[in-house]
């Protein structure tokens with residue numbers, strides 16, 4: 110596709126093409142069917158744009174058909190789960206679409222996961238095939254398809270574009286299985302059929318009047334379910350999907366520049382990233398941006414005000430758990446709103462929301478209770494976990510149609526007088542750190558698995574308005590356990606986002622009356638001694654200055670662990686960018702992850 114095509118922002122509309130995207134009949138269709146319709150209607154329009162290169166709707170569809178054929182030859186069919194462990198690229202979109210066309214459901218796997226966790230996912234989901242563009246990815250018994258090679262082969266294959274017949278996929282079939290943190294110590298796979306995702310997408314398309322002239326940014330990792338709307342909303346609307354580079358998806362300056370350059374009109378942010386995005390001293394011309402969806406964690410009224418101060422777009426607070434197809438509520442934020450909290454709003458189409466007491470009866474109007482979700486969006490449950498599924502996906506007594514179920518969210522909410530819903534917090538130990546859903550119990554189980562740990566408790570602290578994960582650990586008697594031991598032990602087991610930023614070694618954990626750890630009193634255990642090791646040469650001085658700026662801590666010494674000092678993956682990326690710019694060299698995120706003190710990094 111030529112650069113001229115790319116500069117033509119408005120997608121062409123083919124006269125006389127089949128009407129797609131307008132009727133509620135779409136609710137009965139599958140994601141890939143809705144997308145394939147555009148390859149007939151506007152085959153030459155840019156579907157995916159990445160790093161200056163475009164992929165047209167026709168190319169996307171042909172390549173996906175070709176790969177789907179290959180997947181079918183490998184035995185992929187209705188109900189098969191196929192892993193996808195890829196950095197973001199047009200091939201990733203081809204891979205996702207091919208999996209759906211073959212009748213399978215995709216299982217996103219972060220290619221950077223520690224080996225042990227990756228193996229767990231492959232075996233827990235019984236994955237027969239994994240698509241990847243990461244060299245040397247080991248996926249146990251699963252067949253690994255190298256997407257770079259597959260793409261080259263497809264280009265040389267004259268028959269590409271032919272889609273062999275298979276059983277017809279229905280919209281009650283699974284579209285994806287996303288793993289989310291599990292309190293029992295291992296993640297659990299949430300099974301989500303096409304129909305709930307299509308319901309959300311059609312609702313979004315109608316509500317925000319998405320057309321082929323829109324440009325939607327994709328930057329959330331595939332393991333976060335909002336990524337599904339970022340990528341499918343434009344593709345079911347004949348619009349343009351812009352892919353952010355996986356390594357820079359947390360870099361606000363990069364995102365802003367990309368959005369300005371590609372004239373993004375619709376984007377999604379979790380509040381933590383939205384804050385760093387809006388706090389940039391300079392923002393480029395983002396006049397094309399007309400709608401922002403914010404969700405995944407609490408949107409504060411301060412952040413809402415900052416949004417309206419910096420941008421002219423509309424912003425909407427949206428709420429939804431992975432278990433219920435992306436989102437279930439919508440609150441259009443108002444510029445003149447002076448309230449102290451931003452509601453999560455009202456139910457979207459074909460969705461029912463109930464606020465119930467412990468007896469599963471509705472609480473009185475305005476009273477707090479647990480939020481339950483019913484309707485088309487309710488997922489199928491947890492993969493191979495009938496026990497857990499039965500605990501959280503209950504028969505819906507308020508809707509007697511068929512076998513209606515409702516999902517128990519664990520979120521405390523209340524109805525406001527205008528019928529909108531106010532989010533009040535969790536009733537359990539699930540937390541959100543930079544938009545990532547974490548069960549504290551899972552973090553604790555992994556820390557406790559270390560031989561030199563007798564007991565551990567994890568919690569979140571507020572650091573400058575951001576939630577950070579911290580852990581309190583009782584080492585076994587006589588052990589010489591260090592933070593570094595613990596951190597490198599956890600790095601072999603957990604994704605980076607689930608590794609606490611700080612560890613405190615303590616002699617006992619505070620208990621509440623019922624014998625459980627009293628998380629609220631953990632903070633009181635914190636010691637406050639810290640010796641700063643100053644840099645010894647020019648290189649260390651320069652690096653240390655960068656460490657200190659990024660961590661906003663002038664006390665960082667050369668032996669202080671980046672992650673122990675409040676660093677996380679987002680800040681690590683920031684560090685990489687600053688080191689690159691100061692030293693005019695190429696630095697990878699892995700180099701920071703492997704050398705986490707100034708001394709080692711130097």
Ligand code: AMP
Nearest residue numbers: 404405406407427428429430431532546
């Ligand atoms: P996830 O499954 O990762 O989407 O996380 C779902 C959980 O994130 C919900 O159960 C809530 O606790 C929280 N959450 C999602 N969206 C919001 C929001 N807009 N405001 C407050 N909490 C939210």
